[in-house]
Amino acid sequence: MKKHLIALGTVLLAVAATIVAAVSPAWAATGLHVSGTNIVESNGNVFVMRGINHAHTWYTSQTSSFANIKATGANTVRVVLSGGRWTANSASDVANVIALCKANKLICVLEDHDTTGYGEDSAAYTLDQAVNYWIGLKSVLVGQEDYVVINIGNEPIGNTNPSQWTAATVAAVQKMRTNGFQHLLMVDAPNWGQDWQYTMRDNAQTVLDADTQKNTILSIHMYAVFNTAASIVSYLDTFKNNGWPLLVGEFGWQFSSSEVDDQTVMSEAVKRGLGYIGWSWSGNTDPILDMTTSFDPAQLTTWGQRIVNGANGLKANSKQATIFGTTTTPTTPATPTSSPTTSPSPTVSPTTSPTPPATGACSASYAVTGSWGGGFQGEVKVTAGSAALNAWTVNWTYANGQSVTQAWNASVTSSGAAVTAKNVSYNGKLSAGASTTFGFLGSWTGTNSVPALTCSAS
Known part of the structure; x- marks a missing residue:
């Protein structure tokens, strides 16, 4: 009888352990985490990204931009980095970027721009090379999971053989995890981020399943491919209907009828609780995409006014991450430094x-x-x-x-x-x-x- 009781007790303990594991919330993981289609903080609060891209790797002296971006109402900044395609951002520089994000109460999305247009642009790096860059920065990234999202590689495949994106992205996610990264990972679509051949849309589940921590979010970049409300709604609906986590990691504005319908991007994102991060604060070789003139927050362009002060813009719809407390008062912006005399490389140059x-x-x-x-x-x-x-x-x-x-x-x-x-x-x-x-x-x-x-x- 005693043997049967011991056996029964063992079974009950196993069942109890299974039940506990089954009901453990997704946010029990370290730092920012995916739960269903949402990003949640470590305390379980849903966090919706509302932010701006900043071309840091080409304008490293523009450190005042972090405070100025915060002053727009943004809760997130996506920071352009390079591991060597352009002047490499060192571990100390990245540590300083993270410190600037935290000082200004911004969630910091770090992206490696080296991969832009791989397969079509001969200068582009592979996703595997991007992962090696992150591994080299691991000492300044570990412990920052509450504040930092790692966007493994910007627009990692061009229009040449976009089908290679799936295997390359799966391998990159798995390599990040086997090297001990617990951060929320972000992966961009192929076709220069715009996924017009639907490789990411049709293979999203394969990529999400590759993450042992189930902590990856998919990112679509919306430019001229998404110049109508119908194209935007259709794409977003597919991800919603499949329960896949998604955000708009880059988008521009409709300065002509052939360009992105930014008003629909923002209104649909707000309606659906999706994150969006506009491109970009300043310094583009194509200045039509600058939100400010010469990094001056007092000189918002048409695009800057739309994303900052529009009905679905940052001031009206951005909420600060609770890791920083409930206040949303930004750090007083520093006087903008002058921009360097050289222009950055363009976002995409296949x-x-x-x-x-x-x-x-x-x-x-x-x-x-x-x-x-x-x-x-x-x-x-x-x-x-x-x-x-x-x-x-x-x-x-x-x-x-x-x-x-x-x-x-x-x-x-x-x-x-x-x-x-x-x-x-x-x-x-x-x-x-x-x-x-x-x-x-x-x-x-x-x-x-x-x-x-x-x-x-x-």
Whole structure:
């Protein structure tokens, strides 16, 4: 009888342990954590990201931006880092970034930008290389799980073979976990983050299942692919219906009818309790995406006004993480430092033409800064030669049927495949060696090769 009682007791203990494990809440894990489709803090409170991207790796002196971003009402800042594709951000620099986030009561999403457009951009790093970068920073990341989210790699696959995203992302998540990281992980979609071929949408469960801690959130970047309310709602509905955690890790604004419908992005995110993080505070080589002029919080652009003060913007809809307490009073912003004389690399630059030495009247280089099915965004950089100039003209001819549909910071006309771009009133005068840029949207089918450019000046 005693043997039977011992056996019964053992069974009951096992059952009790199973019940305890089954009812343990997801937020029992370390720090910020996924629970269902929500992000929760370690105390179980739901946290909805409302934030701004900051191009730290190209503007490391702009430390006042953290306080200034907090002053917009944001509760999150997504920080651009590099492990070597650009000047590498060291462990001490990343530790300082985390300290700035905490001092200003911002949740800190750290992202490795090196992976942008892998497979299409020859300079891009693999996701595995990105994980190695995080491993090298482990000493300053461990213990920060309440405050830090690790976005393993920015827009990690371009438009070339996006199907490789699934295996590469699964391997990256698993390598992060086997190396002891307990942080909330964020993974970006392929197709330069926009997932227009639906690789992330169709393989989301495989990636989520790969995380032994069930602590991964998926991130979609919404630009010109998502230029209608219907396209945004349809995409978000798929994730909602499948119970997959999702946020909008980057998005711009609708400065033209072909661009992202930012009002729907924000209104749908607010309605659904989804996080959103707008791109970006300042310093873009394409300034149409700057929320401020020259990092000055007193000079909000149209885009800045929309995301900060709009009905579904930051001031009206952002709540500070409870790890920082209930107050939402920001640290007094410091006086903005001047921006460096060099411009950052663009968010995406899958294809570029070489820039010849600026020894003549002027030179010009062409870059495809984003691409999707049937459309693309481009940028041209004009550089004065050894003497100042008062006006410039850039010409090129497309070889594969591409066309320019819209442009900014230049007057662009087309005659068949031939394109002519002239300066506008405010960017024609350039001192010797100085540069300016203009951007455009275009269409393409089949091949989107880079044309040769000629530049003339007066």
